[in-house]
Amino acid sequence: MVQAPAEMAxxxxxxxxxxxxxxxxxxxxxxxxxxLLVLILVFTALLAPLLAPHDPRQIVANPAHPSAPxxxxxxxxxxxxxxxxxxxxxxxxxxxxxxxxxxSVIMGTTIGLLGGYFEGWVxxxxxxxxxSVMSLPTILLAIALFVVIPGESISMRLLKLLxxxxxxxxxxxxxxxxxxxxxxxxxxxxxxxxxxxCSHTRIIFLHLLPNVLPTxxxxxxxxxxxxxxxxxxxxxxxxxxxxxxxxxxxMIKDGEPFLLAAPWMVLVPGIAxxxxxxxxxxxxxxxxxxxxxxx
Amino acid sequence: MRHLWSNNNSKISPLRSCLAPVEMTQENSxxxxxxxxxxxxxxxxxxxxxxxxxxxxxxxxxxxxxxxCCFLFAGCARQPRPPRTLILAxxxxxxxxxxxxxxxxxxxxxxxxxxxxxxxxxxxxxxVPAVAKRWSISPDGKRYTFYLRDDVxxxxxxxxxxxxxxxxxxxxxxxIERILDPxxxxxxxxxxxxxxxxxxxxxxxASNEKNPPAHVSGIEVPNDHTIIFNLAHPDAxxxxxxxxxxxxxxxxxxxxxxxxxxxxxxxxPNGCGPFxxxxxxxxxxxxxxxxxxxxxxxxxxxxxxxxxxGGDNVLHLMRFELxxxxxxxxxxxxxxxxxxxxxxxxxxxxLQHAPMMDIRYVALNCEMKPFDNKRVRQAxxxxxxxxxxxxIQGKRVDVAHGVLPPGTPGYNPQLKGYDYxxxxxxxxxxxxxxxxGFTVTLWYxxxxxxxxxxxxxxxxxxxxxxxxxxxxxxxxYAELKTAAGKRHNIQMSLMGWLQDFPDPxxxxxxxxxxxxITDTSSNNRAFYNNPQVNALLDxxxxxxxxxxxxxxxxxAEKIIVDDAPWIFILHTERYMVHQPWIKGFQLHPMWSARYxxxxxxx
Numbered sequence: 001m002v003q004a005p006a007e008m009a010x011x012x013x014x015x016x017x018x019x020x021x022x023x024x025x026x027x028x029x030x031x032x033x034x035x036l037l038v039l040i041l042v043f044t045a046l047l048a049p050l051l052a053p054h055d056p057r058q059i060v061a062n063p064a065h066p067s068a069p070x071x072x073x074x075x076x077x078x079x080x081x082x083x084x085x086x087x088x089x090x091x092x093x094x095x096x097x098x099x100x101x102x103x104s105v106i107m108g109t110t111i112g113l114l115g116g117y118f119e120g121w122v123x124x125x126x127x128x129x130x131x132s133v134m135s136l137p138t139i140l141l142a143i144a145l146f147v148v149i150p151g152e153s154i155s156m157r158l159l160k161l162l163x164x165x166x167x168x169x170x171x172x173x174x175x176x177x178x179x180x181x182x183x184x185x186x187x188x189x190x191x192x193x194x195x196x197x198c199s200h201t202r203i204i205f206l207h208l209l210p211n212v213l214p215t216x217x218x219x220x221x222x223x224x225x226x227x228x229x230x231x232x233x234x235x236x237x238x239x240x241x242x243x244x245x246x247x248x249x250x251m252i253k254d255g256e257p258f259l260l261a262a263p264w265m266v267l268v269p270g271i272a273x274x275x276x277x278x279x280x281x282x283x284x285x286x287x288x289x290x291x292x293x294x295x
Numbered sequence: 296m297r298h299l300w301s302n303n304n305s306k307i308s309p310l311r312s313c314l315a316p317v318e319m320t321q322e323n324s325x326x327x328x329x330x331x332x333x334x335x336x337x338x339x340x341x342x343x344x345x346x347x348x349x350x351x352x353x354x355x356x357x358x359x360x361x362x363x364c365c366f367l368f369a370g371c372a373r374q375p376r377p378p379r380t381l382i383l384a385x386x387x388x389x390x391x392x393x394x395x396x397x398x399x400x401x402x403x404x405x406x407x408x409x410x411x412x413x414x415x416x417x418x419x420x421x422x423v424p425a426v427a428k429r430w431s432i433s434p435d436g437k438r439y440t441f442y443l444r445d446d447v448x449x450x451x452x453x454x455x456x457x458x459x460x461x462x463x464x465x466x467x468x469x470x471i472e473r474i475l476d477p478x479x480x481x482x483x484x485x486x487x488x489x490x491x492x493x494x495x496x497x498x499x500x501a502s503n504e505k506n507p508p509a510h511v512s513g514i515e516v517p518n519d520h521t522i523i524f525n526l527a528h529p530d531a532x533x534x535x536x537x538x539x540x541x542x543x544x545x546x547x548x549x550x551x552x553x554x555x556x557x558x559x560x561x562x563x564p565n566g567c568g569p570f571x572x573x574x575x576x577x578x579x580x581x582x583x584x585x586x587x588x589x590x591x592x593x594x595x596x597x598x599x600x601x602x603x604x605g606g607d608n609v610l611h612l613m614r615f616e617l618x619x620x621x622x623x624x625x626x627x628x629x630x631x632x633x634x635x636x637x638x639x640x641x642x643x644x645x646l647q648h649a650p651m652m653d654i655r656y657v658a659l660n661c662e663m664k665p666f667d668n669k670r671v672r673q674a675x676x677x678x679x680x681x682x683x684x685x686x687i688q689g690k691r692v693d694v695a696h697g698v699l700p701p702g703t704p705g706y707n708p709q710l711k712g713y714d715y716x717x718x719x720x721x722x723x724x725x726x727x728x729x730x731x732g733f734t735v736t737l738w739y740x741x742x743x744x745x746x747x748x749x750x751x752x753x754x755x756x757x758x759x760x761x762x763x764x765x766x767x768x769x770x771x772y773a774e775l776k777t778a779a780g781k782r783h784n785i786q787m788s789l790m791g792w793l794q795d796f797p798d799p800x801x802x803x804x805x806x807x808x809x810x811x812i813t814d815t816s817s818n819n820r821a822f823y824n825n826p827q828v829n830a831l832l833d834x835x836x837x838x839x840x841x842x843x844x845x846x847x848x849x850x851a852e853k854i855i856v857d858d859a860p861w862i863f864i865l866h867t868e869r870y871m872v873h874q875p876w877i878k879g880f881q882l883h884p885m886w887s888a889r890y891x892x893x894x895x896x897x
Contacts, residue, residue, distance in 0.1 A: 059756060062686060077630075077687065078752055152736050152766040238741060238769055243752050257609060257629030257745070 031286020037279025052084035085246035097227035103166035112177025221284035410543035410566030436529030483541035535796035627745035670727035676713035732762025739789035799848035821860035
């Protein structure tokens with residue numbers, strides 16, 4: 001679950017307000033580790049075809065013999081190369097997490113800005129909608145959406161997955177943005193803009209949006225981590241893209257029966273998930289400090 | 296450890312008493328006094344040493360995982376074993392304990408020991424007497440007369456006392472008429488249409504006629520110990536149908552009383568079988584106990600059966616190896632676990648295997664494009680490499696060359712079937728007018744068998760090689776059954792068929808006869824309709840000369856394999872392993888288990 005920004009990074013030291021972004025960035029060891037992990041992940045995803053020794057969908061070894069000779073991390077239950085599948089799995093994880101994040105950021109920011117800026121019945125309506133979506137268990141809602149939306153081809157399933165994830169993860173962003181907007185709109189520059197006769201659109205997009213961006217960036221980074229977990233969870237439950245497409249969640253599911261005989265089948269994708277989620281979480285929490293969203 | 300409670304003797308390590316329940320196998324409780332005492336003492340000792348609140352909070356945070364672990368281990372403290380009781384586990388609950396409704400592998404082993412029928416199977420697929428002590432068949436094969444034992448009693452009398460009244464011929468007539476009544480919604484209804492007048496009686500019931508006939512015209516009950524069946528046409532498999540639990544005896548007044556009280560036979564079974572239902576907590580546990588009034592005093596050989604539901608195969612295997620479970624099915628064990636058990640000298644003496652008598656297949660809907668083309672269907676068979684599945688499942692499967700599993704009467708060892716030949720598949724697809732392949736959706740139920748998921752992925756990968764894109768649609772087994780039974784609905788479905796009894800008719804007639812195609816719940820899932828095959832199957836159905844009959848079935852199977860309405864995949868070999876203290880367990884060709892013969896020496 002995405003936390004409200006005020007609750008985040010409570011244990012971190014506050015950086016002196018006057019120093020610049022890079023100074024603060026350099027001071028935070030954790031945000032550097034996070035950025036490094038994210039960079040590695042992005043490069044793995046981009047360069048997967050170059051790095052992977054085999055086609056992740058090709059059966060290259062004797063099935064059901066996890067410690068296949070010639071393969072670094074062995075073969076999965078069908079005889080596909082685990083290393084290649086983990087590398088290609090980064091693509092799916094990142095792709096799904098990023099696009100779903102963008103969608104949910106757009107939805108969340110729009111709803112949060114509108115609610116916070118106009119208040120009154122608009123705010124009441126949008127807040128109620130947000131809260132009702134929030135009250136439903138995320139993974140159950142995502143599964144329900146995934147099952148209800150028709151379409152069975154791989155591209156359709158990818159689209160469904162994106163839709164299912166983004167439709168359940170925008171609520172945290174909307175709430176955070178609404179909170180920030182409520183405090184920002186009482187600032188003098190907003191009053192000044194109103195006095196000068198600026199339209200609502202202009203105030204929202206030119207004056208409020210740039211100022212809620214730091215919050216949005218932090219929330220978005222954290223949302224990526226959450227989306228990676230959600231995608232893995234859905235794939236593990238068999239509601240992912242397709243069992244032939246390498247995804248960390250479905251790899252864990254595949255390796256589960258081999259837990260005692262070949263624990264790496266579960267551990268390798270598991271560690272990949274942990275590293276990716278840790279990376280985005282550290283980056284997000286570090287950014288929260290360096291971007292000074294806590295005020 | 297109980298003394299800690301009385302005198303607060305903190306000299307005994309609190310930590311040890313915390314962990315002690317792990318060794319206490321006799322305690323039958325989740326919250327063990329010893330454990331609570333241990334925790335209490337631990338907290339007390341800690342609080343005596345230092346007084347700073349922050350320190351305790353810090354300490355408790357550190358200790359929390361340890362404490363949780365203690366509770367976890369306490370949960371594993373084994374329950375004491377009731378003597379001479381068979382302990383089993385299954386993933387899912389038993390579906391039905393009403394013999395009219397039970398028609399799946401979870402229910403049948405229990406239904407057949409709660410109730411009893413006229414006839415049963417012996418140690419093989421041979422029919423032996425049960426409640427009927429003997430029977431005679433008229434020379435024309437149309438009149439079956441059964442003479443009943445007079446010492447068989449129902450388990451409960453009307454007021455719930457034991458034993459109940461003697462079982463009579465009238466009870467068997469009632470049981471069959473109950474199946475034939477559409478209101479019962481039994482899967483076995485059409486099986487008994489061979490009895491003269493049965494179909495008409497059933498239809499009269501369905502149409503709510505003013506005065507439906509009281510009884511099926513083909514069933515005669517001259518006295519309490521004789522029942523006669525007149526068949527519409529000779530049927531070599533009629534005795535097999537009578538051995539199915541559908542028509543096991545149920546007492547009419549009991550069922551009617553339950554109906555009046557708004558209860559069901561499903562929850563309150565009352566048969567004449569060797570076991571009595573003790574308790575059934577849905578989704579949790581089923582418990583049976585011995586029926587002391589069973590007519591054969593040598594049965595059952597154990598005092599009771601407890602089956603717990605939940606968990607999965609990995610967990611059950613683990614419990615079996617710890618000695619908590621008595622029997623373990625290796626059907627769905629992961630390949631490394633399967634190899635470990637079957638290769639281990641410890642388990643080898645207790646390992647049994649026998650053919651499952653089944654066929655696993657992909658039904659290709661012959662009424663829908665592109666599978667309306669025979670060449671396309673054949674290409675699918677050539678494109679799929681079944682041996683890869685054999686590599687995954689090992690000894691547990693045999694590649695199928697046709698429909699009938701080895702061991703069925705009429706099995707044709709000469710049938711070659713289809714070998715893996717992607718080149719030939721491509722040629723056939725080109726000839727059929729699909730040089731660039733096509734896209735189809737394969738429906739499958741990953742839950743039906745552990746390896747179905749792998750099979751679906753292998754089919755997808757193999758067909759990709761010949762240019763066919765397969766989308767996978769994973770659904771529950773119930774959904775798959777409904778979807779695959781509907782006409783013009785899905786193109787491809789990964790299915791399995793388990794025999795009811797070893798006869799080619801039970802495979803070929805049910806699964807391929809065009810006359811068995813229905814719009815909503817067709818067992819002919821390929822919607823295959825070849826007049827030549829239909830004629831052969833119909834003729835074989837009423838033929839009484841066995842070699843002649845089998846020859847007709849073989850001929851039909853040959854045409855079916857050539858027409859390829861399925862991708863013929865595998866036959867399964869069942870593997871079971873039991874504990875050393877289990878005696879008399881024997882895999883049976885008909886029943887997945889015969890618990891009444893199992894002895895528990897513990």
